Amino acid sequence: MATVVELPRLSDTMEEGVVAKWRVAVGDKVKRGDVIAEIETDKATMEFESFDSGFVLALVAEEGEALPIGATIAVLGKQGEDPSEVLAGPAKAPAKRVPEQPAAKDEAPAKDEAPAKAAAPAKAAPQAAPAEAVTVDADSRRIPASPIARRLAREHGLELAAVTGSGPHGRVVKADVERAVSEGTGKAAPAGAPAAAQAPAAQQYSAELDAWGRPYVSRPEQRERLSQMRKTIARRMAQAKREIPHYYLTIDIDMEKAAAFRADFNATLESTKISFNDLIVKAVARALRAFPAVNSAFAETEFVRHGDVHVGVAVAVEDGLIVPVVRFADQKSLEAIALETRDLGQRARKKQLRPEEMSGSTFTVSNLGMFGIEEFAAVVNLGESGILAVGAIEPRAVVVDGAVVVRKRMKVTLSADHRVTDGAVGAQWLTLVRGYLESPLKMLADPHH
Amino acid sequence: MPSLQIREALRDAMREEMARDDRVFLMGEEVGFYEGAYKVSQGLLDEFGPKRVVDTPITETGFAGVGIGAAMCGLRPIIEFMTFNFSAVAFDQILNNAAKIHHMTGGQFSVPIVFRGPNAAAHMLGSTHSQAFDIFYAHIPGLKVVSVATPYDAKGLLKSAIRDPNPVIFFESELMYGVRGEVPEEEYLIPIGEADIKRPGDDVTLICWGQSVPTALAAAELAQAESDLSVEVIDLRTLRPLDEAAIIASVKKTNRAVIAEHAWPYGGVGAEIVDRIQRLAFDWLDAPIGRVCYDDVPMAYAENLEHLSIPQREDIHAALRAVAYRD
Numbered sequence: 001m002a003t004v005v006e007l008p009r010l011s012d013t014m015e016e017g018v019v020a021k022w023r024v025a026v027g028d029k030v031k032r033g034d035v036i037a038e039i040e041t042d043k044a045t046m047e048f049e050s051f052d053s054g055f056v057l058a059l060v061a062e063e064g065e066a067l068p069i070g071a072t073i074a075v076l077g078k079q080g081e082d083p084s085e086v087l088a089g090p091a092k093a094p095a096k097r098v099p100e101q102p103a104a105k106d107e108a109p110a111k112d113e114a115p116a117k118a119a120a121p122a123k124a125a126p127q128a129a130p131a132e133a134v135t136v137d138a139d140s141r142r143i144p145a146s147p148i149a150r151r152l153a154r155e156h157g158l159e160l161a162a163v164t165g166s167g168p169h170g171r172v173v174k175a176d177v178e179r180a181v182s183e184g185t186g187k188a189a190p191a192g193a194p195a196a197a198q199a200p201a202a203q204q205y206s207a208e209l210d211a212w213g214r215p216y217v218s219r220p221e222q223r224e225r226l227s228q229m230r231k232t233i234a235r236r237m238a239q240a241k242r243e244i245p246h247y248y249l250t251i252d253i254d255m256e257k258a259a260a261f262r263a264d265f266n267a268t269l270e271s272t273k274i275s276f277n278d279l280i281v282k283a284v285a286r287a288l289r290a291f292p293a294v295n296s297a298f299a300e301t302e303f304v305r306h307g308d309v310h311v312g313v314a315v316a317v318e319d320g321l322i323v324p325v326v327r328f329a330d331q332k333s334l335e336a337i338a339l340e341t342r343d344l345g346q347r348a349r350k351k352q353l354r355p356e357e358m359s360g361s362t363f364t365v366s367n368l369g370m371f372g373i374e375e376f377a378a379v380v381n382l383g384e385s386g387i388l389a390v391g392a393i394e395p396r397a398v399v400v401d402g403a404v405v406v407r408k409r410m411k412v413t414l415s416a417d418h419r420v421t422d423g424a425v426g427a428q429w430l431t432l433v434r435g436y437l438e439s440p441l442k443m444l445a446d447p448h449h
Numbered sequence: 450m451p452s453l454q455i456r457e458a459l460r461d462a463m464r465e466e467m468a469r470d471d472r473v474f475l476m477g478e479e480v481g482f483y484e485g486a487y488k489v490s491q492g493l494l495d496e497f498g499p500k501r502v503v504d505t506p507i508t509e510t511g512f513a514g515v516g517i518g519a520a521m522c523g524l525r526p527i528i529e530f531m532t533f534n535f536s537a538v539a540f541d542q543i544l545n546n547a548a549k550i551h552h553m554t555g556g557q558f559s560v561p562i563v564f565r566g567p568n569a570a571a572h573m574l575g576s577t578h579s580q581a582f583d584i585f586y587a588h589i590p591g592l593k594v595v596s597v598a599t600p601y602d603a604k605g606l607l608k609s610a611i612r613d614p615n616p617v618i619f620f621e622s623e624l625m626y627g628v629r630g631e632v633p634e635e636e637y638l639i640p641i642g643e644a645d646i647k648r649p650g651d652d653v654t655l656i657c658w659g660q661s662v663p664t665a666l667a668a669a670e671l672a673q674a675e676s677d678l679s680v681e682v683i684d685l686r687t688l689r690p691l692d693e694a695a696i697i698a699s700v701k702k703t704n705r706a707v708i709a710e711h712a713w714p715y716g717g718v719g720a721e722i723v724d725r726i727q728r729l730a731f732d733w734l735d736a737p738i739g740r741v742c743y744d745d746v747p748m749a750y751a752e753n754l755e756h757l758s759i760p761q762r763e764d765i766h767a768a769l770r771a772v773a774y775r776d
Contacts, residue, residue: 147734148704148735151733166774
């Protein structure tokens with residue numbers, strides 16, 4: 001008996017998922033534990049290991065198709081078994097009947113004897129929906145297309161997203177694919193290129209003219225469906241901004257000692273190079289340990305004082321943002337933090353993090369210094385009381401002992417949940433962070449708490 | 450080749466089969482002295498006598514049952530319903546006896562019987578006398594169901610139905626008994642279960658049977674003239690068993706299908722055809738399959754409303770345009 005493979009729940013918050021890539025094809029033999037697909041959840045793209053063994057009888061889910069948890073994505077079974085038995089569907093087609101004699105010919109009935117029908121006004125033809133632009137959907141590839149258009153596009157190696165649909169609701173129909181074939185448009189782009197870029201630049205002209213009477217070039221707008229990650233970011237950021245009353249504190253930190261410390265550290269301990277961000281993570285973690293009021297969360301009728309310090313480090317990835325977590329960061333050495341953040345960051349960019357590596361942070365650090373941003377304010381992650389936005393370290397003219405001197409300086413901004421802390425508390429905590437960064441050796445001392 | 454009306458072609462089929470096989474007899478209301486309510490049995494009483502052309506009282510349950518019994522005992526009855534509307538009274542005999550006895554007796558008895566008569570709406574007969582029984586009978590395993598639209602098909606298929614060892618429901622049309630067409634003088638048979646391409650075409654497959662055949666052919670002409678659509682008209686001729694191969698071959702060529710049926714939409718024969726096409730030709734479809742049916746209401750008596758409820762060539766033309774994305 002064939003076995004149905006269902007879309008698994010791969011993270012706590014996952015409600016739907018996408019088969020990003022099949023790693024097996026129909027007919028392949030699969031052993032329990034073999035990776036059969038890459039599943040895109042709201043957090044990451046994860047390898048999905050089969051719970052069963054057998055031959056792949058059918059791949060039901062299309063790559064890119066968003067499906068609810070538990071949806072049938074594939075069927076495994078014995079070699080040559082019919083997957084339709086386990087796929088819910090109508091009964092099998094009846095056996096083909098082969099006519100034994102050629103069909104007899106006849107002529108149409110004579111018209112004068114046909115049932116007379118008084119000429120009547122024709123019933124109104126169904127109103128066709130106005131043509132809409134085809135939804136270019138690089139992510140899920142849910143492009144409305146008739147079955148034969150889909151098949152022809154596949155046979156000709158065309159990207160459906162690049163074929164303009166002329167049917168109702170922008171449906172790509174056979175004629176559209178045939179036109180694309182004859183015109184040589186819509187060829188599949190090299191792997192990796194975003195599908196939207198493959199759309200031929202339908203160059204049209206605006207009705208509006210410039211001062212010399214020439215039309216402006218006007219390009220049609222494109223619709224792009226949200227990826228699972230973008231959906232999650234949209235939902236959580238909107239909720240955070242809606243529910244959390246943010247306040248912002250910016251402090252200017254002298255990084256001369258930190259820079260010297262880092263140079264000395266990296267020159268002395270050749271095995272691991274630490275970054276400024278590692279120093280900041282460490283300083284933040286130590287400050288959180290020293291200051292439990294900030295390592296808290298708001299829970300309507302009570303504060304949740306986190307017992308542990310887990311620092312999230314925001315990482316920009318293609319098409320979004322992932323926050324891997326350095327757990328027990330207050331108890332980890334700079335070296336350990338450096339190794340861990342590098343590994344987490346690399347795997348985050350490949351969307352290979354496990355859910356537990358992206359959850360449980362009690363505070364977050366977001367750094368845009370490498371882009372030259374002087375200062376900015378970040379949005380607090382839900383379930384945390386604050387986020388530290390880190391700007392660039394730059395030589396700036398500052399006044400020291402009554403004289404203008406050039407020093408390496410860095411601005412950091414604390415965005416904090418006003419329901420959890422007030423400005424004075426936030427300021428005290430920031431001062432503590434500054435103290436660690438301006439005297440890095442303090443971070444090497446055993447914590448007193 | 451002589452030109453005959455459908456009623457004459459049907460009579461010739463019965464006459465030839467009665468002459469060929471003395472087990473064949475005709476029974477029903479007004480089939481003898483009156484020569485059939487629609488004159489289908491003209492001359493048969495004179496030729497074969499009252500033992501083989503039997504007038505019955507108005508008792509459909511009774512004479513349908515007598516016919517089934519006779520068939521079980523080795524005769525080849527043709528039971529005429531004055532219209533299939535009255536077969537509702539005999540439905541239990543057809544459903545539970547004609548269709549089931551071969552199965553219930555493990556093959557010891559068979560029921561080689563033909564139930565024939567006009568089906569579907571005619572002209573201003575009111576809702577109870579305008580029923581379309583296509584799907585009622587096509588739904589039942591154990592029956593064969595034929596629906597004819599031309600004299601040639603009527604004769605060839607009725608002869609096959611009379612010779613068939615199974616119970617056959619044979620639909621005619623009150624409005625079409627006068628339809629003329631050429632019928633060869635020499636004997637011929639048309640096998641049950643074979644559709645016929647009444648008009649070849651490339652753009653859309655238009656599936657029809659019985660009363661919808663002339664309307665479909667007219668709609669195909671209109672579509673060619675006004676919409677430049679080449680429509681392939683397939684006359685199913687048999688509703689059960691269905692000529693799936695013919696339908697699928699045509700849809701694979703045209704990528705589009707419309708079903709025109711003189712019957713109600715819910716669960717109709719057209720719905721069954723849609724199911725076959727979507728399963729067997731999914732990757733060849735370029736548009737959702739269209740259906741043109743009676744309006745989903747009891748058939749009106751008023752002439753204007755009846756006209757609006759029954760598929761006209763303009764309705765079918767609109768459906769052809771829709772599946773060809775012409776609107």
